[in-house]
Amino acid sequence: MANLKKTPGINGSSMADISFILLIFFLMVTTMGTDFGLIRQLPPMTDQKNEDEINKRNVFVVSVNANDNLLVKDQYTQVTELREMAKDFFNVNNTGDGYPEKIQKEVPLLGTVTVNKTAVVSLQNDRATSYKIYIQVQNELAGAIHELRNEYSLQKFGKEFDECTQEEQDAISKNVYPMAISEAEPKDVGGKKK
Amino acid sequence: MAKFKKDVVTETPEISTTSLPDIIFMLIFFFMVTTSMRESTIMVEQRLPHASEVKKLDNKSLISYVNMGAPLKAYQNLFGTNTRIQLNDKFAGVDDIQDFIASERAQRSENDQKLMTTALRVDEKVKMGLVTDVKQALRRVGALKISYLTVKGNPF
Numbered sequence: 001m002a003n004l005k006k007t008p009g010i011n012g013s014s015m016a017d018i019s020f021i022l023l024i025f026f027l028m029v030t031t032m033g034t035d036f037g038l039i040r041q042l043p044p045m046t047d048q049k050n051e052d053e054i055n056k057r058n059v060f061v062v063s064v065n066a067n068d069n070l071l072v073k074d075q076y077t078q079v080t081e082l083r084e085m086a087k088d089f090f091n092v093n094n095t096g097d098g099y100p101e102k103i104q105k106e107v108p109l110l111g112t113v114t115v116n117k118t119a120v121v122s123l124q125n126d127r128a129t130s131y132k133i134y135i136q137v138q139n140e141l142a143g144a145i146h147e148l149r150n151e152y153s154l155q156k157f158g159k160e161f162d163e164c165t166q167e168e169q170d171a172i173s174k175n176v177y178p179m180a181i182s183e184a185e186p187k188d189v190g191g192k193k194k
Numbered sequence: 195m196a197k198f199k200k201d202v203v204t205e206t207p208e209i210s211t212t213s214l215p216d217i218i219f220m221l222i223f224f225f226m227v228t229t230s231m232r233e234s235t236i237m238v239e240q241r242l243p244h245a246s247e248v249k250k251l252d253n254k255s256l257i258s259y260v261n262m263g264a265p266l267k268a269y270q271n272l273f274g275t276n277t278r279i280q281l282n283d284k285f286a287g288v289d290d291i292q293d294f295i296a297s298e299r300a301q302r303s304e305n306d307q308k309l310m311t312t313a314l315r316v317d318e319k320v321k322m323g324l325v326t327d328v329k330q331a332l333r334r335v336g337a338l339k340i341s342y343l344t345v346k347g348n349p350f
Binding site: 080 | 211212214218219221222225230231232243246247248250251252254313316317318319320321322323325329332333334336337338339341342343344346349
């Protein structure tokens with residue numbers, strides 16, 4: 001008589017439980033996704049105060065007070081209007097008294113173009129200004145510059161700024177529309193209510 | 195003579211669960227690949243502001259995080275409700291940033307040190323005074339590349 005005993009199957013039902021425990025472990029200890037952020041370069045610390053006289057008409061002054069109110073070029077403004085105002089100010093095609101000084105400049109890939117001589121944003125906030133409004137302002141300013149660069153590259157190269165090659169992007173971003181945001185030391189009008 | 199088969203019990207066959215672990219394992223692998231380890235528990239409130247002009251932060255190993263916000267409920271009786279800075283797993287003051295950056299630098303190779311970014315993960319209710327103090331501290335130690343972490347979305 002042949003010994004036809006079947007080896008009993010191994011019960012694998014607990015395997016699922018074990019893998020569930022592992023899964024839950026990974027769900028707990030890991031974080032999903034990537035971080036998004038506004039990338040900025042801080043100016044290096046210098047001892048002497050760098051106070052180059054910049055002609056007033058070249059400066060786009062944005063001030064935010066302790067109550068998160070916006071003052072742009074001596075006018076009360078809403079954050080939502082800031083982008084259009086910044087675009088209008090920095091646009092190299094706008095000439096006149098209210099706009100920054102223009103010069104002709106030889107730029108590789110673009111030829112001789114009209115650019116702003118200097119055009120900077122001066123951002124001033126209070127110590128009690130909230131971070132939320134600060135980011136909104138930074139975002140709108142960055143958005144304005146980005147839209148201007150986009151329009152410019154569409155006009156010159158026929159494609160969006162993000163699709164241009166590195167050299168084309170540099171030609172625009174370093175010469176025509178640089179991002180120059182200068183941040184002043186915050187004032188302390190709102191008091192130390194932290 | 196026909197035999198009557200009596201006890202024909204028609205049992206429903208057992209559902210085979212052998213593929214269940216495989217499915218879960220697939221999920222685990224998915225999570226292992228797409229996520230990264232949480233390096234520290236966040237002890238401050240963090241509701242990041244929204245912004246649309248954002249860039250993705252690549253290369254997580256080159257980022258040092260500075261968290262700011264009011265302490266979470268569990269820590270409030272110890273640390274109060276004022277805005278605090280959290281570095282690694284500890285609450286810290288503005289003066290500690292210098293040491294923090296120094297120790298973060300020491301962990302990276304010389305080539306990577308230039309590429310290091312300090313990510314400010316700041317709650318939207320924080321006042322700019324503290325943020326500016328931190329920025330000044332970063333300037334003093336020469337950590338000039340910063341990033342304001344935000345949530346991608348409409349800022350209004």
